[in-house]
Amino acid sequence: MIDFTVVDLARMQFAATALYHFLFVPLTLGLSFMMAIMESVYVMTGRSIWRRMTLFWGTLFGINFAMGVATGIVMEFQFGMNWSYYSHYVGDVFGAPLAIEGLMAFFLEATFIGLFFFGWDRLSKVGHLIVTWLTAFGANFSALWILVANGWMQNPVGARFNPDTMRMEVADFAEVIFNPVAQAKFVHTVSAGYTTGAMFVMAISAFYLLRGRHVDLAKRSMAVAASFGLASALSVVVLGDESGYVATEHQKMKIAAMEAMWETEPAPAGLTLFALPGKDGNSFEVKIPWVLGLITTRSLNTEVPGIRPLVEHAETRIRSGMQAAADLDAIKADPKNQAAREAFAANWKDLGYGLLLKRYRDDVENATPEQIRQAALDTVPDVAVLFWSFRIMVAMGLYMIGFFGLALILSTLHRLRQTPAFLKVAFFSLPVPWIAIESGWIVAEYGRQPWAIEGVLPTFYAASSLSVTDLAISLGFFVTLYTALLAVMVYLMVKTIKAGPASYALIEGIQGSSRIPDAAAAHPSR
Template sequence: MIDMTVVDLSRLQFAATAMYHFLFVPLTLGLSVLMAVMESVYVMTGREVWRRMTLFWGTLFGVNFAMGVATGIVMEFQFGMNWSYYSHYVGDVFGAPLAIEGLMAFFLEATFIGLFFFGWDRLSRVGHLAVTWLTALGANFSALWILIANGWMQNPVGSTFNPETMRMEITDFMAVVFNPVAQAKFVHTVSAGYVTGAMFVISISAWFLLRGRHVDLAKRSIAVAASFGLASALSVVVLGDESGYTATEHQKMKLAAMEAMWHTEPAPAGFNLFAIPGDKENSFEVQVPYALGLIATRSISGEIPGILELVQTAGQRIRNGQIAYAAMEAVRADPSDAKARETFAATWKDLGYALLLKRYREDVVNATPEEITQAAFDTVPGVAPLFWSFRLMVVIGFYLIAFFATAFWRASKHRIGTNRALLWIALLSLPTPWIAIEAGWFIAEYGRQPWVVEGVLPTFYAASGLTLTDLSISLAFFLTLYTTLAVVMIFLMLKTIKAGPKAAADWIDGAGGSRFVPEGAAAFPDHR
């Protein structure tokens, strides 16, 4: 029997490391593009203040990038430590985009970030600008390949199961790359990263203005970040709608749980603006008629199945999966059994549903109706956490649109530094993009449960055979390590921010020179 305590601790450990790592990824995406935009303006205008902006925000980008690398490496090792059967079962598919990410994206980003810091006196203006843009491109490519891998876990296309090797194998790599779920997740996640970078720049710049320091740099930074952030925040909403549409097509249970929709409603379904989810029923709900059906299906006739109806469908797939499981065992016993191979080829896509029964008995073919019913209800993720996480993300998303619109309007009127209330709002709003992003990541991963690969491999079946002692020690170690890294990260960020743009520029000039300072110009003239 499966020890669910071991599975839960394994999940907790991966969730802690993944969500901590994801604190750094969005800021890397956003700051990389913003500093490339700032350096582009510097190259076009020659104004030194834009170079100082690039150096200052680039220094903060470097600190964040280093922490992201340190936390991301641990996650890679967990696939072998905590999820060894997952690595065996789907490693042929999942490992390909991860390998490409390392070879194509991470090395690109890591190489050019070094040139960014140490190449100022060794490259021409245009050459260094190309380096900065390539750094941003590497960061975005990295996100692309990671989300292709993750998107396959949400919608496992372009692959098939080989009963002889007991592994998933790629049959169409282009289908994996152009997986609609992966593409929707990529553009949505990257846009959210841009929003995070924009809010970070605005919040720190607002702090400078509140203290009357580095005024010219802060105002220009806010002007760039406000326009960039407004466009990105609007994109997040539009692209989030696309993510919801793909969930309607490929992850019906996740969508139903997010909306706490227990029963299939007449099309178009209403949107639960507020609800108190219970077991198999909501005790209270306030609906917006037709809204969910129109958003999720983009039609007035498209039907969205409810949770309980999807449980019945899962039960049917479990029974079909039992046939696949029996055929798989027959093929393994006699590879020349053509009839068994034919049966398996027709039913293998439901094999993962049969594996849900492994939680209750080893011989899944002989499972009782009660066990099948239990396994079918296991396909329902936690409704209340998903319901409220989604609404928290949406509320913050619309707040950020309003905030960036206000900041953009005031910046365009050259009045960004005259309203101290808005500056305080900007400073206090710093955590909001991270809260929304973590909520979104939680929805994506928790909403997929009980699957580590949707419909293919149950999470409990993918875990390594570790002991509670092993997991407790490693979990305590990782939490201690990550807490230490968090303290170091905050210390370095605050130290860099308090020191200001001049200190960042002095450090980089000491490492890579100041080739681009016009002859005879003051070292850091605010008026330029």
């Protein structure tokens, strides 16, 4: 029998490492493009203040990137350590984009980052600018392949189960790459990263303006961050709408849980603005008519299915999965049984639903009606967690649109220094994008439960056969290690920020030269 304590500990460990890692990734994505924009202005104008800005924010980017690498490497190893059956079952499909990311995208990104730090005095202005832009695109290219892999977990297209190898195998790699869920997740995620980078620059620049330090750098940085941040925040909302539309097609249960929607909403479906979800219904709710239908179906005549009807549909697929499991047993007993192969080919897409019964018995084809019903109920994620996580994410997103809009107005009117109240708000808004991002991660990943691969492989069935002691020790080790790394990162960031633009000597020190041009030192606004 499956030890669910082991499964829970394995899930906790992956969730902890992923949440830690995702503290660094969005800032890397955002700062990379901010650096490229600033260096572009330097190359076009020749004003050294923009070079100093690129160097300063580049130092912070480098610290964050190093921590992202340190925390990200472990995550891929966990698939072999804690999720060995997952690796066996879907490794042929899932491993391909991860391999491409590691062997191509990451190494290209790392190469460009090396040239960024070492190439200031070795490359021409235009040559170094190209390197900086390639660093930004390389970071996004790396994120693309990770999200292709993750998108396949949400919508497993382009693959089929091979009864001879007992594994999922690639049938159409182009379909895996151009998976609509993966593409929607990619643009939504990188836009969130851009917003994070913009908020980071805004907050640190506001800190400088409040202290009256490094004013030339701070006001220019805020001007760039305000416009870049507003465009990014607006794109997050628009692209998030696309993610909702795609999820409605492929992850109906997730959408129903996010809305705490227990019964099917007739067209046009209303959006639940506020509710008090329980285990089997809402004790109170406030709806906005039509909005959910427009977001999720792009129409006014399509209904949105609720949790209870989706549970009933899951029962139907579980029964089909039981037949697929029986056909698979017949194939294993007699590989030449053509009738069993034809029957399995008709039902294999429901095999994952049959595997949900493994939670209750090994011979799934003999499951009782009560066990089938319970397995169907297991397809419902925690409604309250999804409902509130989604609303926190949306609230933070709307706040950032208003914030960056006001920042752009004040920057255009040159009123930032004369508005200390806004500068204080900007400084204390630093955690906002991370709250939104981590909430979004919970919606995307926790909302997929009970599936490791949506409709294909239950999470509990994907775990390795480890002991509770093994996982408790490794969980404690990783949480301790990642907390220490986070503390080191915060320490280095704070130290660099306190030092201010002078800290760009870190980059020039790497090159063996900390020379500051005399003209730039005498006229820092040049």
